[in-house]
Every structure is written in C-alpha cells, then in structure tokens.
Amino acid sequence: MMTLLPVLSELLIRLLDWSFVFIKRLTKKNSNVRHIVFVNWNGKYGDAIASAPIIEFLTSHCGVRVSVITNEPLRALYCSVIKVDSVHVIEKNFGWLDLVKIAFNVKRCDAVVPLFGKLGVKDVLCVFLLNPRVIFSTDSALKMSSKVFIDNSKHNDIYGIYQLIVDMVISGSNTLVGASFCVEEDVFFKSYDFLINPYGSREDKSLSIDKTKSLIRHLATSHRDSSFGVMHSPNSVLSASRLVDDLSLSNVELVKGITNFESVIPIIRKSGLLISVDTSLVHVSKVLKKGVVAIYPETKYFNIWQPTTGRNFEVIQSKGLIDFGDIKDMNQFENADVDYAINRIKNSDRLENKKIVFLYWHSSNEDMPIGHALNIKNLESRLSDSDWIVIVTTLDRRAPDYIENYISLPPYFHQLIEKASDPSVQHGNHSDIIRLRLLEKYGGVYLGAVDLCCS
Numbered sequence: 001m002m003t004l005l006p007v008l009s010e011l012l013i014r015l016l017d018w019s020f021v022f023i024k025r026l027t028k029k030n031s032n033v034r035h036i037v038f039v040n041w042n043g044k045y046g047d048a049i050a051s052a053p054i055i056e057f058l059t060s061h062c063g064v065r066v067s068v069i070t071n072e073p074l075r076a077l078y079c080s081v082i083k084v085d086s087v088h089v090i091e092k093n094f095g096w097l098d099l100v101k102i103a104f105n106v107k108r109c110d111a112v113v114p115l116f117g118k119l120g121v122k123d124v125l126c127v128f129l130l131n132p133r134v135i136f137s138t139d140s141a142l143k144m145s146s147k148v149f150i151d152n153s154k155h156n157d158i159y160g161i162y163q164l165i166v167d168m169v170i171s172g173s174n175t176l177v178g179a180s181f182c183v184e185e186d187v188f189f190k191s192y193d194f195l196i197n198p199y200g201s202r203e204d205k206s207l208s209i210d211k212t213k214s215l216i217r218h219l220a221t222s223h224r225d226s227s228f229g230v231m232h233s234p235n236s237v238l239s240a241s242r243l244v245d246d247l248s249l250s251n252v253e254l255v256k257g258i259t260n261f262e263s264v265i266p267i268i269r270k271s272g273l274l275i276s277v278d279t280s281l282v283h284v285s286k287v288l289k290k291g292v293v294a295i296y297p298e299t300k301y302f303n304i305w306q307p308t309t310g311r312n313f314e315v316i317q318s319k320g321l322i323d324f325g326d327i328k329d330m331n332q333f334e335n336a337d338v339d340y341a342i343n344r345i346k347n348s349d350r351l352e353n354k355k356i357v358f359l360y361w362h363s364s365n366e367d368m369p370i371g372h373a374l375n376i377k378n379l380e381s382r383l384s385d386s387d388w389i390v391i392v393t394t395l396d397r398r399a400p401d402y403i404e405n406y407i408s409l410p411p412y413f414h415q416l417i418e419k420a421s422d423p424s425v426q427h428g429n430h431s432d433i434i435r436l437r438l439l440e441k442y443g444g445v446y447l448g449a450v451d452l453c454c455s
Contacts, residue, residue, distance in 0.1 A: 009121045013142075016121075016128045020144045023131075033110040033169045035065040037130060039123070041090050042116070043071045045261050046280035046305065051113075052082045052179035052287050054162040059085060062170050067106055069126070081181050081262055096125060103129035111136060113165065115158070115304075136165050138304070157308045159286075178289045183265045189257055192229035194219065195268065197276035198243075199236045204328045207277060207295075209239075211331040213247060218335040219275075220249045229255040229271065231264070231281060273345065275338060277330050278306070286313055293341040297328040309408065311348040314341035317411075336397075343405035348441070355388045356444035360403070360434050364396040379447075393434065407437040 036058065040047050048070070058064040067086045068078050078087045088102050099122065112132045114123050119139045127135055127144065137145040138153055138161070149168065153161050163176050196216060198207035207215070220228055228251055232240035237258070244254045258264055261280070268274060268284050273291035276282050285292045291312045296303070298317040301324050309315055319332040359376065361368050380390045393403045403409065416429045435446040 012121050013119070013124050016124045017142050017144050020128050020131075024133075024144075033064065033134070035067065035109045036111045036113060036169070037067045037069060037106060037109045037132070038084075039112065039114040039116075039126060040068060040070045040074065041092075041094070043073055043092070044280070045074070045077065046283045047115075048074055048077055048082065049280055049283040049287055050158045050305075051162065052181065053159070053176040054166060055082055055084055056179045057166060057174065057176055058169075059083070061174075064169070067109065069102055069106070077262065081183055081265070082179070083182055094122075096122075099126050099129055102126070106130060110134070111165075111169065113137075115161070134168075136161075136168075155302060156304070157306060158304050159307060161304065179287045181265050181269075181288070183262055185266045185269075189267050189270055190229070190253075190255075191270040191272075192253075192255070193226035193272045194223070194228045195231050195255070195271050195274045195276075196228060197231035197274065197279065197281050199232055199240070200277045200279050200330070205278060205330060208331050209243065212243060215275075215335050215338065216247055216252055217249070219338065220247075220252050222339065224251065226251065228252045229267075231255050231267075231274075231276070232258060234259065273342065275342075282307070291345045293338055293345070295330055295333065297322055297330060298332075299323070311352070312345055314344050314408070316341055340402075340404040340408075344407070347406055351442055354442075354444075355386075356442055357383065357388055357390045358435070358438045358442070358444060358446045359390070359392045359448070360431055360446075361392060361394050362430060364394065364399065365392075393438070395430070403434055407434070407441055409433070 038051055038055070040051070055066050059066050066084045067088060068084050069088045069090060070078060071092055072089050075087055075089055078084050086106075088105055090098055090102055103126070109130055109132050111134045112127050112130055113136045114127060115136070115138060116123055117138060119127075119137060119142060124142070124144075127137075134146050134149075135142075135144050136149050138150060139145055140150050146168075149164065152164055156164065159176070166174050166176060196212075196219075198212040198215075200206040216228065216230070228249075230240050230244055230252065232255070237254075241254050244252060255267060257267065264281060265284060265288075268281065268290060269288055271290075273293065274281060274285040275293045275295075276285075277295045278297070282292055282294045286307055289312065293314050293316060294307070295316045295318060296306050298319055298321050300321050306315065307313055316333050316337050318328070318330045320329055322328055357379065361372070365373070376390070376392060383390060391401060391406075393401050393406060396402060410433065413430065413433060431448065438444075439446055
C-alpha cells in the first residue's frame with residue numbers, strides 16, 4: 001500500500017493540473033491582478049521575511065490586496081510586522097476539508113505564489129480550489145504554472161523571483177529595495193559593530209562550538225576596537241551563554257532581550273554587520289539592507305534561498321559538496337575567508353560611485369619588475385589631482401589589496417596553475433577572471449600591468 005501512495009499522489013496531481021488548465025481555457029481571462037495569495041504553511045520564518053519587500057510594495061504602492069495562508073506561529077509576524085491584508089491560519093497536519101474552508105474564506109484571487117519547489121498533492125489542490133488566473137510556481141512539471149515565469153526565474157534567488165513577479169504584475173520599472181518591518185524599537189537594546197550567529201535550525205546547519213570559538217577569537221582579536229554580540233534563539237541561549245563565558249573576551253557579549261523571533265529585528269536594525277550561518281537572520285539583515293556575511297554549505301544544486309552576492313551581502317561556502325537532503329558540515333572554511341568577505345563589503349561601500357583604475361600583479365610588489373612599478377607610479381602621479389583612484393590588486397595574501405578583499409574567486413581559480421604549465425598562461429587566465437569580476441562589481445577601467453609597461 002505504501003508503495004502505491006506516491007503513484008496515486010502523482011496521478012492525482014496530474015488530474016488536478018489538467019483539470020485546472022482545461023477550466024481556464026473555458027473561462028474569461030482577466031488581465032488585472034488585484035489580489036495575490038502567498039502560501040507559506042511550512043512555518044518558515046525566513047520564507048516569510050524574504051517575502052516582506054514584495055508584500056510591502058504591493059500593498060503600499062500598488063493597491064494590490066495580499067493574503068497569506070500560513071500556520072499559527074507565523075500569524076503575529078504576518079499580521080503585526082509584515083502587515084498583510086488578511087491571514088488565513090491552517091493547522092500543521094491539515095486535511096483536504098481544511099483546504100476547502102480556507103479557499104472559501106479567501107474567496108476570489110487573481111494570483112497564487114506557492115514557492116515550494118516541486119508541489120505536492122495538497123499544494124496543487126490548494127491552487128485548484130483558489131482558482132487564480134496565474135500561478136507563480138517554479139514547478140516546471142505542472143502545466144498550470146506560468147511558463148513565462150518559469151522560463152525567466154531560472155537561476156534567480158528568491159529575491160530575484162519576487163522581483164520577477166512584480167515585473168509581471170505591475171507595469172513600469174519597479175525595483176524592490178527592502179522592507180520597513182513594523183516592530184517597536186526598544187531603547188534598552190544594545191547595538192554592536194558585529195553580530196555573530198552560529199546557530200541554525202538543526203545541529204548540522206550550525207557551527208560547532210570549537211569552530212565558533214576559533215572564529216570569534218580571531219575576529220575579536222583582529223577588531224579589538226569593535227564590539228561583538230553573540231546571537232541565539234530562546235532554545236540556544238544556555239549554549240550561547242556558556243560560549244561567551246568560556247571565551248571571556250572584553251569585546252564579546254551575549255545579546256540580551258531575545259524573547260521571540262520578532263525581537264531580533266530591532267537588534268539587527270540597530271547593529272552593524274551580521275555574520276551568520278544559513279538561517280532566517282540572514283534574510284532579516286538582507287531585507288533591512290544591513291551588511292551580511294552568510295555561511296552556506298557548498299552544494300551540487302542551485303539554492304534559490306541563498307541570496308545572490310551583492311554590495312553588502314557576501315557568501316562563504318563551507319567546502320565539501322553535498323546533495324539535496326544530505327547532512328551538512330558548516331565548519332569547512334577558513335577564518336581568513338570571513339576577513340576577506342568583511343573587507344569586500346567595506347570596499348564596496350568605500351568605492352561606491354568612485355572612478356577606479358584597476359591593475360593586477362600576480363605576486364608581491366617586491367617581485368614586480370622596475371619598469372612595471374615605475375609606470376604604475378607615473379599613472380598614480382598623473383591621476384593624483386583627478387577624480388580617479390588607482391588600485392593594484394595582487395595574489396599576495398599579506399597585501400591590503402589582496403584580490404579577495406575586492407572580489408570572491410571561483411573554486412577553479414587556483415586549479416588553473418595545475419592545468420597550465422606555462423606561467424604566462426597561468427597569469428593570463430587569472431588576469432582574465434579577475435578583470436571581468438572587478439569590472440562587473442565596481443565598473444571603472446582595467447589596465448594590464450604588462451600592457452601599461454609596454455605603452
């Protein structure tokens with residue numbers, strides 16, 4: 001019997017899918033989207049937070065009504081913090097009759113957003129009962145899913161997907177930028193230069209105690225004049241408290257006042273950069289447009305819930321490829337990787353709207369030929385009274401302009417040395433990668449050190 005359930009479920013999904021498409025062909029199409037339903041009954045806070053920018057934009061600027069189907073723990077977040085128009089609560093182990101009641105209460109809607117990846121029987125039945133004009137689902141196996149949406153959403157993170165929905169629903173150029181979050185600011189909350197969160201939703205999504213201690217000691221020592229707050233949940237407060245006590249560092253404290261999920265929002269809003277494993281706090285910081293260094297496991301698949309690297313958002317990959325559903329190891333990265341990520345965020349802020357001439361030399365300045373060095377000095381002298389600045393990046397990890405302080409290098413970068421025996425080919429390949437990534441991120445001008453010398 002158990003072996004038949006997947007087959008029967010798949011058959012039912014196909015029947016509902018085809019029926020939905022057939023009915024839609026017989027009904028009049030309405031071009032206007034005035035009511036959107038977001039489905040989030042998995043109870044994930046990160047999913048809710050990531051949707052906040054699009055919900056705020058639709059409700060505040062476009063006059064679109066937004067409803068959410070969710071479970072009881074998220075009711076307060078959607079009602080009081082994100083502020084949707086209506087919240088429909090469904091029990092965790094709901095049945096089909098519960099879906100019928102929900103659909104009756106929601107009444108007519110124009111669009112549904114069930115971003116669960118591959119949709120199950122209950123997901124498809126919910127969409128069928130709601131009977132929207134368009135379904136913004138990434139499940140390409142379903143005919144009911146918008147083909148245009150699927151084609152354009154490939155390789156987009158969740159924020160890019162929500163931007164695509166806005167582009168399809170609202171005419172004109174509209175960019176999602178963040179969300180305000182309606183949370184009362186507590187004057188007693190302390191602010192920190194850095195927030196560190198080693199705790200994920202599961203043990204394998206968290207940093208080990210030893211790795212956490214090593215990372216915090218490293219950062220607290222290299223940033224002696226900065227304050228560090230260790231984040232936690234109500235369930236991990238005892239572990240975090242012991243951790244801080246064991247470290248006994250003057251600039252490291254346990255963050256106080258965390259009583260529920262909503263209470264972390266003003267703490268993050270008041271503080272500086274967040275360093276965190278993959279958890280909902282990453283999305284809170286991103287939506288608040290705060291600096292984030294996020295630690296994610298290296299995977300074999302594209303993860304829409306991993307935000308794309310940006311000006312104030314950097315990702316560190318914990319090495320060791322895993323497949324979907326495998327046990328994760330969040331500890332396979334170097335403390336220096338965090339340093340580089342922090343520096344990339346700082347340099348992004350420092351160099352924003354600046355005119356830059358980038359150069360690259362593969363080793364230390366001491367090894368640079370005299371002709372190259374003199375020509376670079378001459379270039380710097382000529383541009384000294386202009387709006388332009390000259391930055392000579394290098395592979396010398398000791399140098400302040402080490403290349404990973406500006407851009408992240410792909411995993412295959414250092415493997416090129418093994419594949420090309422000719423040093424000139426190695427340096428040329430490295431230079432090609434570096435120049436493209438520098439110009440993509442910062443704009444400006446790139447000059448080859450050798451070309452500069454020759455000219």
